[in-house]
Amino acid sequence: MTISYYPGCTLKTKAKNLDDSGTASLTALGVDFKELSRWNCCGAVFSLADDDLLHLVAPVRDLVRVKEEGNTKVITACSMCYNTLARANMVMRDDEEKRYTINSFMEEEIDYNGEVDVFHYLTYLRDEIGWESLRKKVKKPLNNLKLAPYYGCTLVRPAEISIDQSLPKTIMQDFISALGAQPSFFPSSEECCSSYQIISNPNAALASSARILKSAVKRGADAIITSCPLCEYTLGKKQAAIVEKDPEVKKIPTFYFTQLLAVALGLEEDVCHFELNVPESRELLAKMNFV
């Protein structure tokens, strides 16, 4: 059965390295998926005001598109899109009053009652493919590569939409192990990278990111993996600015988890778009003969 793939705005431009490596890997894993037609921006963040339903319209419209295309599952690789879509879906499933208001407001659309299941890419790998099956499809095990799993906020909070209900969370570590790499757990793995504060309060934001980088380096990781383009920006692309501000921070390569998945599955390197990462990222893989 076909599943819908929701890329989101950033994956079509700045985070092509998350999009292309992710979709190429799905194909290699034999997943029957189709990019959702006429998708729109999900809004990136979920509105927390009880009286604000307007900001639910964008993510709900995307879910309506999935239903319209006759699918019951939608998969996304972006953490922020996952969080927004999953929470909007919960409102439409569980809150009768809000569901009625939103459906009435969107009168040009078919009614939506939360019929679609929202998957993050990692949960799809775990629940629908399975780690053992993924392990068997790995052609180039990433032996001896120590990867720090960075969950950030939106994959795991609030609890009702967390991609892993276990304590401590293991989904990213299991993913890393399935690729033949070594998980390098670090205490800041679920700490906020500062998110959009990089615009509003850049100094405070860089200090938060510095703490996370220091923690990962201290635990001996070779690189950090993430699934969020904003985390990748604050922890990856802003590293030069962070090091300049705090010389105690040591640089560490960053990857989207899908890039390493594509490498481990033996896919062509061009789907990974390493040119969009900091140069140290590809250099690390080249040094270890993975690319």
Added chain:
Amino acid sequence: MTIEINDKTYDKDFVKKLAEISGESFHKCMQCGTCTATCPMSDEMDVSPRQIMLSIHFGLKKKATEANTIWLCATCHSCQALCPRGMKLPKIMEALRQLYLRGNENYVEPNKIPEDVIADLPQIALVSCFRKHTA
């Protein structure tokens, strides 16, 4: 610091509006400070999340709304995950921001963000910032 509290300093409308927008009951807070301890931004805040809760208890609108706290909150939900009273602090922070933004005032002015910064940022950074920090 001494805070004067009496029937004139308690802003009833403010507390009522805040409860309406956030859907939260403030009296559940027992001032344990777990929110402050877990907040990754609390070092930079001039009023801690726990103190914000105390200010709301006392109906001190100015203290709660004029702190940089509400604008440093990145809605990471760490406080909510650990609150022993099950309070949803991110919703309260959002309600405080909304009280300001609904006065048609922006906290971040999109046209003041330099062009090279915009060109460098991922789209989700801009969308999320504008959703949380503009009217």
